[in-house]
Amino acid sequence: MKYSYFPGCSLKGLGRSYEESLLPVMKQLGVEIAELEDWNCCGATAYMSVDEAKAGVLAARNLAIAEKSGPHDLLTPCSACYLVLNKTKHNLEDFPDIRDTVHNALRRGHLTYSGNTKVRHPLDVLVHDVGLEAIKQKVVRPLKGLKVAPYYGCQVVRPYSTFDDAWNPTTMDRLLAALGAEVVHYPLKTKCCGGSLTGTVPEAGLRLTYILLKEAVRRGADVIATICPLCQFNLDAYHDQIDRRWGPARIPTVYFTQLMGLAFGLPARQLGLQRNFIPMKALGTERATV
Amino acid sequence: MNANGKNGELRIGFYICHCGHNIAGVVDCPAVAEYVAKLPGVAVSRDYKYMCSDPGQELIQQDIREHKLNRVVVASCSPLLHEATFRKAVAAGGLNPFFFQMVNIREHDSWVHTDRAAATTKAKALAHAAVRRVRFHKALETTRVPIHPDVLVVGGGISGIHAAITIANAGKKVFLVERDPSIGGHMAKFDKTFPTLDCAACILTPKMSAVRSHENITLWTYSEVVKVEGYVGNYTVTVKRKPRYVNEDLCVGCQECIKACVYKEGKFPDEFNVGLSKRKPVYIPFPQAVPQVVVIDPHYCLQLKTGKCKKTCLEACADRQAIDFTQKEELVEIKVGNIILATGFKLFDAKRIPQYGYGLYPNVVTSIELERLVTSSGPTSGEIVLRDGKPPKSVGFILCVGSRDMKTNRWCSRTCCMHSMKLAQLVREHTDADVTVFYLDIRAPGKGCEEFYDKSLRDGIQFVRGRVAEVTDWALAPEEEGKLVIRVEDTLAGFVRRIPVDMIVLAVGMEPHADAQDVRRLFNLSCGSEGWFLEKHPKLAPVSTFTDGVFIAGCCQGPKDIPDSIAQAGAAAAEAMALIDKGYIEQEPNTAYILEQDCSGCKSCLPLCPFTAITFDEAKQKASINAALCKGCGTCVAACPSGSIHQNLFEDEEIFSEIDGVLSYA
Numbered sequence: 012m013k014y015s016y017f018p019g020c021s022l023k024g025l026g027r028s029y030e031e032s033l034l035p036v037m038k039q040l041g042v043e044i045a046e047l048e049d050w051n052c053c054g055a056t057a058y059m060s061v062d063e064a065k066a067g068v069l070a071a072r073n074l075a076i077a078e079k080s081g082p083h084d085l086l087t088p089c090s091a092c093y094l095v096l097n098k099t100k101h102n103l104e105d106f107p108d109i110r111d112t113v114h115n116a117l118r119r120g121h122l123t124y125s126g127n128t129k130v131r132h133p134l135d136v137l138v139h140d141v142g143l144e145a146i147k148q149k150v151v152r153p154l155k156g157l158k159v160a161p162y163y164g165c166q167v168v169r170p171y172s173t174f175d176d177a178w179n180p181t182t183m184d185r186l187l188a189a190l191g192a193e194v195v196h197y198p199l200k201t202k203c204c205g206g207s208l209t210g211t212v213p214e215a216g217l218r219l220t221y222i223l224l225k226e227a228v229r230r231g232a233d234v235i236a237t238i239c240p241l242c243q244f245n246l247d248a249y250h251d252q253i254d255r256r257w258g259p260a261r262i263p264t265v266y267f268t269q270l271m272g273l274a275f276g277l278p279a280r281q282l283g284l285q286r287n288f289i290p291m292k293a294l295g296t297e298r299a300t301v
Numbered sequence: 302m303n304a305n306g307k308n309g310e311l312r313i314g315f316y317i318c319h320c321g322h323n324i325a326g327v328v329d330c331p332a333v334a335e336y337v338a339k340l341p342g343v344a345v346s347r348d349y350k351y352m353c354s355d356p357g358q359e360l361i362q363q364d365i366r367e368h369k370l371n372r373v374v375v376a377s378c379s380p381l382l383h384e385a386t387f388r389k390a391v392a393a394g395g396l397n398p399f400f401f402q403m404v405n406i407r408e409h410d411s412w413v414h415t416d417r418a419a420a421t422t423k424a425k426a427l428a429h430a431a432v433r434r435v436r437f438h439k440a441l442e443t444t445r446v447p448i449h450p451d452v453l454v455v456g457g458g459i460s461g462i463h464a465a466i467t468i469a470n471a472g473k474k475v476f477l478v479e480r481d482p483s484i485g486g487h488m489a490k491f492d493k494t495f496p497t498l499d500c501a502a503c504i505l506t507p508k509m510s511a512v513r514s515h516e517n518i519t520l521w522t523y524s525e526v527v528k529v530e531g532y533v534g535n536y537t538v539t540v541k542r543k544p545r546y547v548n549e550d551l552c553v554g555c556q557e558c559i560k561a562c563v564y565k566e567g568k569f570p571d572e573f574n575v576g577l578s579k580r581k582p583v584y585i586p587f588p589q590a591v592p593q594v595v596v597i598d599p600h601y602c603l604q605l606k607t608g609k610c611k612k613t614c615l616e617a618c619a620d621r622q623a624i625d626f627t628q629k630e631e632l633v634e635i636k637v638g639n640i641i642l643a644t645g646f647k648l649f650d651a652k653r654i655p656q657y658g659y660g661l662y663p664n665v666v667t668s669i670e671l672e673r674l675v676t677s678s679g680p681t682s683g684e685i686v687l688r689d690g691k692p693p694k695s696v697g698f699i700l701c702v703g704s705r706d707m708k709t710n711r712w713c714s715r716t717c718c719m720h721s722m723k724l725a726q727l728v729r730e731h732t733d734a735d736v737t738v739f740y741l742d743i744r745a746p747g748k749g750c751e752e753f754y755d756k757s758l759r760d761g762i763q764f765v766r767g768r769v770a771e772v773t774d775w776a777l778a779p780e781e782e783g784k785l786v787i788r789v790e791d792t793l794a795g796f797v798r799r800i801p802v803d804m805i806v807l808a809v810g811m812e813p814h815a816d817a818q819d820v821r822r823l824f825n826l827s828c829g830s831e832g833w834f835l836e837k838h839p840k841l842a843p844v845s846t847f848t849d850g851v852f853i854a855g856c857c858q859g860p861k862d863i864p865d866s867i868a869q870a871g872a873a874a875a876e877a878m879a880l881i882d883k884g885y886i887e888q889e890p891n892t893a894y895i896l897e898q899d900c901s902g903c904k905s906c907l908p909l910c911p912f913t914a915i916t917f918d919e920a921k922q923k924a925s926i927n928a929a930l931c932k933g934c935g936t937c938v939a940a941c942p943s944g945s946i947h948q949n950l951f952e953d954e955e956i957f958s959e960i961d962g963v964l965s966y967a
Contacts, residue, residue, distance in 0.1 A: 179655040198661070198773060226775045 026240030028283025090239035153191025318352035318377035365394030430962030449638035458486020460855025461643035469517035483590035496753035533850030554593030561617035649703030704810030714810035899945030
């Protein structure tokens with residue numbers, strides 16, 4: 012099982028603990044991962060809303076490099092990258108104007124893209140390609156008693172609900188259950204985390220973040236599991252402001268890959284768990300079955 | 302009579318109809334008439350404003366007499382509409398009605414083209430083809446087949462009940478077949494009916510009893526049609542009678558066996574109360590059930606499941622000995638002339654819209670569940686309560702759940718607006734709750750329905766226009782704590798609202814039954830793209846189908862309320878009776894026949910016939926076709942390797958000349 016890998020900027024910066032946990036987990040499962048050479052910014056949703064064609068060029072360059080590197084699916088952990096690359100693929104299929112602009116630009120860079128490379132999220136790959144059975148076999152330290160709120164964020168299932176339901180995704184719920192965790196009923200699982208509004212219009216953005224946090228606390232969760240770097244940052248980084256505005260709603264937010272790493276028996280530091288503002292309480296060692 | 306007149310001379314009359322502007326607006330009719338006039342064999346060629354009118358038909362008859370016509374061609378609309386009209390006119394003029402050919406230049410030409418010159422060219426080519434073809438037409442006779450006077454009604458809801466009683470009252474025998482253990486259908490579950498708020502049971506149960514006691518009705522509940530053979534007037538139907546493990550003739554409905562069952566309390570979801578209460582393995586579906594006969598559910602009955610039970614029910618039944626654990630499924634064959642399908646609908650499964658939280662939040666209920674709660678014979682004896690037994694202080698109705706929705710069902714279910722308003726008024730009557738209705742549009746077109754909407758507004762029911770986004774249980778404000786919160790864009794106020802309520806009622810829409818496609822195949826019907834049974838014509842033949850002698854009534858044809866269902870049931874009954882009282886079916890002579898001397902006896906045709914009209918004469922080693930069974934599909938004609946099978950009205954020379962005619966126009 013081999014995949015090309017597009018980390019995007021987040022996984023090398025703010026969201027480095029996502030990469031720090033993703034790579035060893037994949038290695039444990041025998042999944043081979045090759046980072047794209049000379050990848051560039053996906054353009055994020057910001058550029059898309061300014062100029063879709065030019066933003067498409069930026070994103071399509073990554074797709075072209077991936078296609079050149081081999082016939083593997085492109086693993087894209089960041090939800091924003093995942094959405095932008097998928098949207099670019101759709102735009103190239105549906106809009107001849109954008110297709111022409113993008114292909115002309117790629118040609119000047121001595122690149123082509125025929126549309127073959129699939130853009131895949133690690134959650135999709137882990138559950139559907141690797142499979143829950145294979146994952147279960149690697150669990151040496153089940154997350155027994157750990158109550159987890161599964162939080163998917165908006166972008167991974169909308170608008171392209173390619174591998175799960177747009178309203179009620181359950182892929183991560185099943186994965187967490189396979190790790191032995193207790194999955195908390197969390198109907199806010201695809202609600203907006205505030206996105207970039209936490210920085211630009213905090214009044215609106217932080218309110219959304221607060222709702223997610225306080226509902227996770229109210230429903231008895233020990234930890235929120237996320238699959239997106241921006242979600243993780245918003246839910247983790249603004250607790251002081253949230254405390255001031257609405258009162259405390261303290262709960263750690265970690266990547267689902269970090270929980271997988273813990274269940275696989277990897278040490279917390281190796282999974283980047285020390286980087287959290289709100290730290291996750293250590294799991295009792297008595298649960299280790301090694 | 303010599304087909305080509307006394308001297309063998311061919312004298313064709315050609316008529317092109319303007320159909321007002323329908324045809325003449327696009328096709329140059331006089332030019333077509335002028336063109337046809339010059340074709341060989343054409344004696345008369347005319348254009349006329351409305352050929353189907355009395356003067357138009359008179360024109361044909363007059364020409365037959367005056368110009369000694371022996372063939373007639375009319376270029377006008379679809380044969381479906383007026384072929385019979387013109388054949389009659391030809392016959393009235395003294396010719397065999399099959400010396401006639403019709404050309405469809407409306408649906409096939411003027412309605413689908415805009416270029417006048419090209420459309421005129423096409424009309425000429427089509428007319429030329431018919432003129433060439435009609436030369437080879439033969440004098441044919443229709444045959445008459447007697448009609449079996451009995452009728453089968455499938456489905457014992459209000460539509461089937463009404464159709465059965467109507468026909469039975471006219472003195473005809475009716476078989477009423479119902480899948481469930483009792484007739485009554487959805488209506489039996491209702492408390493009151495809109496817009497009059499009269500008691501549903503009071504108007505339904507007398508009709509149910511009438512079915513049971515009617516001397517002309519044979520009622521088979523817990524039964525299903527499994528096979529249908531034959532054709533209009535002469536259907537052979539096989540009905541599967543499921544074992545109820547109780548002898549219907551011996552059981553008097555005393556229900557002592559139910560009391561005596563080893564299960565002291567009900568344990569299994571009660572279908573009639575849509576799972577809101579529990580029943581025992583031995584049960585009667587509801588107090589007014591018809592027939593008043595107990596059923597034993599083999600899925601739950603200990604004796605039937607394990608063979609190990611004290612069988613206290615048998616003791617209770619004592620000398621009657623109505624309980625019979627050895628009962629087996631039975632197949633019964635009946636003969637009927639007409640069939641009325643009134644198989645109804647199923648309700649939309651609200652779990653398909655997960656954002657409304659049905660199945661997740663206990664106080665989100667469907668409209669039919671609330672209907673059972675509000676009924677005095679229901680699980681709460683008519684009290685509207687939350688799952689914790691307390692009365693709700695606020696209730697929200699969400700409309701169009703599984704209707705008018707691109708993601709689920711696109712059609713309007715037609716009854717949910719009124720049904721919800723009825724329930725809303727009943728909630729106001731039974732509780733002190735505030736009621737808010739969330740709607741897209743209020744559709745209240747029925748008689749007295751708009752007035753009912755007015756009354757709802759006057760009674761203080763709140764209406765918020767907008768499709769509800771979601772139902773959640775998380776609170777933003779103190780007044781939302783512990784409530785269900787409806788998030789909706791109020792499209793009249795122009796902003797997003799959060800409205801906390803105690804109970805949410807989902808007005809689930811109607812859908813075709815899960816097995817509608819199987820039923821469709823069984824009765825040889827068509828379905829529209831949504832899966833409802835398709836009527837022969839949406840306006841002019843709303844209860845007929847493309848299969849003669851099979852009629853549809855009620856919600857199996859599409860969502861409708863009780864008055865509309867009854868109207869259709871009555872219409873279907875009248876259509877069936879019209880056929881019965883006529884006494885015979887006139888069959889088109891477009892049947893296939895075998896030229897015996899050419900038949901090699903290869904039997905290729907035998908398995909192909911969908912109507913089992915072909916038999917094999919072992920003595921002669923030849924196939925032969927029963928004209929009464931042949932529906933003229935032409936399958937055997939095309940398949941016969943020796944070319945010995947021919948078909949009236951579709952003879953080779955007729956079809957080849959028609960093709961020559963189309964191609965000869967340059």
